[in-house]
Structure formats: C-alpha cells, structure tokens
Amino acid sequence: MTHYRAPQNNRGLTPDVAAHAATSENFAYFPAFIHVTGKKVLVLGGGEVALGKLRLLVRSQAKITVVAPEICDDIAVMVDEGRIVWESAPFVDTMINRAVMVFDAADDPHLTARVQAATRRRNILLNVVDKTPHCDFIVPAILDRAPVMITISTGACAPALARIIRQRLETVLPASMAQLARIARDARQKVAEHLHDNVSRQRFWTHFFQRGLQESPTGTARDSDIDHALRQFVPDGSSATVPGGQIMNAEIHADTAFDLPHGIARAIETADIVFHEDHIAEDILTLARRDATLIPIGCISLDHDPDAKRDSIEQQTRIFARQGFNIVTLTQAITH
C-alpha cells in the first residue's frame, strides 16, 4: 500500500498538478498589497481622475502630495483638511525623491515621459492612469470591506470586466466579512495562547469564519463569539462542532468551480487532503487551501486492478481521518 506524507505547511502540489498549473497563462502583473503607512506617495494632476486615486489613498496612512497647477474643489477640501499636501509649482524630478509610488493623472504626454524617466532612474513604481504601456503597476477594481479588500484585475485586458465582476460580488459577499476580520485581528493572540499548534489554529479559524459567515451575514458578529467558539472547540477534531477528520467522496459533474454544489465546494475548501482524478478541472482544485495536500489518484499505481485501487484509497483516507485530517476524494462523473 502507498503511504503519503501528512499535509505540511506548504502547497502540497504534486508534480502532475504543478505541470498542469505551468501550462496555464502567465501573468505580467504580480498581485500584492503595498505597505504605504508613513511613506510618500505623489499624485500628478488635479482633476476628476486624480481625485479618484486620492479618495482611495487618503484612507491609507500615506503621506500624499498632489502636484498640479490647479486642483478641483474636492481635492481642495482634502488640502484644507490637512489630509494631503498641494504643490502648485511645475513638476521637477526631485519631487519624487523617496516616494514609494507615483500616480500620473495629468493627461500630458510630455510630462509622462519625464516622470517615467525619473521614476525608472530611482526604481519608483509608476501608474499612468489608463495608459497601460507606461504603467509599472495597475490599479484593480476594489470591493472594499476593509480590512478585507477583494481586488479584481484582468491583467489590464478588460477593465470593464473587472468592474462588472466587482459589481456582481458586491451583492453576494456578506457584510460580516469586515467584522469577522476585525474580531480575528483582536483575538489572534488569545487564540494562539489557547491553541498551541498550527493545525488546531487553522481548524479553529476555518470553523469560526465558516460559521460566522453563515450565521451573521449581515454583519452582526461580536467579539464574544470568539470566547464561545473557543469553549466549544476540541482540537483533536472529536467535537461535533469541529469539522475534523471527515471523509467525503464526491462525484464531480461540473467542469468549473462555479457549477459545483455548495456542499462539495465547502468540503474542498476545508479539506486537508484532496485525492482527485486527473480530469478534475484546475479551478475546482484551486478551491483547496494553499496548504492542503493534493494527491492525483492517477499516481497510485494499481491501474490494472480498479477494486484494489479503490480499497487502497479508502484505507488511506481512513488512516488520515483517524489522525484528524479532513479528506475529500473527487472522481469525475461519467457522462453518456
């Protein structure tokens, strides 16, 4: 019988899956969030588009300077309130010194050429609004549930599509996400003191958020919910309230994650180990946690004897389940 290593805290991509992932499209822009607290950000231009960027920027703790000969009324209010600094002198290269990023919303190609040369010399990131070829970074559509930020980019291919996806998500993602994230921020230390190992903490938080999103979608989660959840939590997974050590065998009829029944999607999301046939769609497999172990059933070398193969997988899943791991086995439904 084949034995597999229990899940580790790294992406358990098997060679098969990694090879599949390598064939999917590359991307030119790396998704990340930039820490700007206390750092200088420069915005060129004082019109409507600059205002859009400034509205977002003032919610960070960046030190913001706007450079423009004149500014619109709403930007003037931000200046009066001391939230940003206005520089009305013409742009000179030294204005960007020590900036972490620069937005150019001035609609002046000659200025853009100068700014681009200056930012390149200093390795400062530049966004020229709606002028993709000049951008070192691009701005995604943003679904704002701060501190949760869901950002959507089409890799600069179709900004209107990014907007539409955002608008659709606005109506389906529960308001409680923000509140749950704030509760977690304040309670992470306390939870770490109660639960000493990573696996327990990971199970606890998965369970806490799943219940929280289900029970209080409109945003009524409370700080005291943490104490309640901690009292109920039994780290070895034996508590009925903890989704630990469960086995699900799912036959997949869907080709995309979107078409999966909710129960199966949730099971994949919480699984520690996912056994799957080779033809299961990649976007279904990506529902799994980053640290889950994915095991292609094809790599179990008992193809000549399907019954023995099934027995081998069942035996393996029971062993893992006894250790408290959640297991999902995904087989592709045969369509006629």
Ligand SMILES: C[C@@]1(CC(=O)O)C2=NC(=C\c3[nH]c(c(CCC(=O)O)c3CC(=O)O)Cc3[nH]c(c(CC(=O)O)c3CCC(=O)O)/C=C3\N/C(=C\2)[C@@H](CCC(=O)O)[C@]3(C)CC(=O)O)/[C@H]1CCC(=O)O
């Ligand atoms: C997401 C969003 C955020 C924001 O702007 O804050 C955003 N554009 C939005 C809307 C939008 N922009 C445009 C249209 C008209 C439809 C159209 O022309 O396609 C619409 C649709 C609308 O308004 O509904 C015009 C446009 N935009 C760009 C080009 C140039 C080009 O495509 O090469 C042109 C043509 C200019 C021209 O023809 O001259 C380029 C960029 N726009 C980006 C972001 C970056 C890529 C993001 C991504 O990865 O998808 C990138 C690369 C650079 C950047 O600016 O960072 C925001 C939606 C916010 C929301 O509602 O949630």
Ligand SMILES: NC(=O)c1ccc[n+]([C@@H]2O[C@H](COP(=O)([O-])OP(=O)(O)OC[C@H]3O[C@@H](n4cnc5c(N)ncnc54)[C@H](O)[C@@H]3O)[C@@H](O)[C@H]2O)c1
């Ligand atoms: N307005 C829109 O709906 C819209 C939509 C998409 C893209 N855009 C693009 O965004 C950019 C700006 O649009 P806008 O509507 O804010 O334009 P705008 O004309 O209202 O604003 C441009 C601002 O830049 C300032 N400016 C001009 N030359 C400058 C210079 N050399 N140095 C510093 N500041 C300078 C102007 O004083 C003005 O405040 C343009 O590239 C435009 O094509 C605009």
